[in-house]
Amino acid sequence: EVQLLDSGGGLVQPGGSLRLSCAASGFTFSKYAMSWVRQAPGKGLEWVSAISDTGVDTYYADSVKGRFTISRDYPRNTLYLQMNGLRAEDTALYYCARILVNYWFFDLWGRGTLVTVSS
Amino acid sequence: EIVLTQSPATLSLSPGERVTLSCRASQSISTYLAWYQQKPGQAPRLLIYDASNRATGIPARFSGSGSGTDFTLTVSSLEPEDFAVYYCQHRYNWPLTFGGGTRVEIK
Numbered sequence: 001e002v003q004l005l006d007s008g009g010g011l012v013q014p015g016g017s018l019r020l021s022c023a024a025s026g027f028t029f030s031k032y033a034m035s036w037v038r039q040a041p042g043k044g045l046e047w048v049s050a051i052s053d054t055g056v057d058t059y060y061a062d063s064v065k066g067r068f069t070i071s072r073d074y075p076r077n078t079l080y081l082q083m084n085g086l087r088a089e090d091t092a093l094y095y096c097a098r099i100l101v102n103y104w105f106f107d108l109w110g111r112g113t114l115v116t117v118s119s
Numbered sequence: 120e121i122v123l124t125q126s127p128a129t130l131s132l133s134p135g136e137r138v139t140l141s142c143r144a145s146q147s148i149s150t151y152l153a154w155y156q157q158k159p160g161q162a163p164r165l166l167i168y169d170a171s172n173r174a175t176g177i178p179a180r181f182s183g184s185g186s187g188t189d190f191t192l193t194v195s196s197l198e199p200e201d202f203a204v205y206y207c208q209h210r211y212n213w214p215l216t217f218g219g220g221t222r223v224e225i226k
Binding site: 037044045046047050059060061062095100103104105106107109110111112 | 162168169208220
C-alpha cells in the first residue's frame with residue numbers, strides 16, 4: 001500500500017527541539033521530492049519545507065528558516081524535520097507530503113503528527 | 120510572497136447544486152495552481168493540478184479553470200461527500216503558499 005506514516009510529535013517547551021519522521025512505503029522514495037505542511041488548530045494550511053528527490057536542494061518558509069532542517073534517509077525511506085528553537089506559533093498538526101513528479105504539488109499525505117509548544 | 124485569496128469564506132448549499140469557488144493570486148502565476156479538499160479529521164486530498172488537470176481518481180464532476188491571477192474550481196453537482204473545506208495552492212515560486220480556504224457546508 002502506498003502510504004506515509006508521520007510521527008515524532010509531542011509537547012515541548014518554548015525553545016525546545018523535536019524531530020519529526022515520515023516513513024514512506026509502497027513507492028520508490030528516491031524518485032520523489034518530499035515536503036512538510038502544517039496546520040495550526042482550526043486554521044488553514046501552511047507550507048513549511050521541501051526537499052528535492054536527490055536531497056541536494058532544500059527550501060523553507062521564512063517563518064522556520066534557520067530553525068528547522070529537512071533531510072531524508074534513502075535506505076530507511078524516511079523523511080525528517082528537525083525543529084529547533086520552537087515557539088508557541090509552531091503549534092500545529094504537521095503533515096508529511098509527497099510531491100507530484102515535475103510539479104510542486106502534494107499528491108500523497110500522511111495523517112499528521114501533532115506538535116504542541118507550551119510551557 | 121504570492122498571496123492567494125479565496126472567496127467566499129463559506130458557502131451554504133444543497134446536494135445536487137452546482138458550486139464555483141474562486142482563488143485569486145496577488146500576481147500572475149500562469150496555470151501553476153492546485154486545488155485540495157479537506158474533510159474534518161483528514162489530511163487534504165489533491166483534486167486539480169496546474170489549474171485544470173484532475174488528479175488520479177478524482178471524479179469528473181470536479182473541474183478547474185483559469186490562468187494568470189484568477190482561478191475557479193467547479194463542482195457540477197454536489198454529492199454529500201463533497202461538503203468540506205477547499206484550498207488552492209500555487210507552485211510558481213518559493214515560498215509555496217495556500218489560500219485561506221473556502222468551507223462548503225450543507226444548507
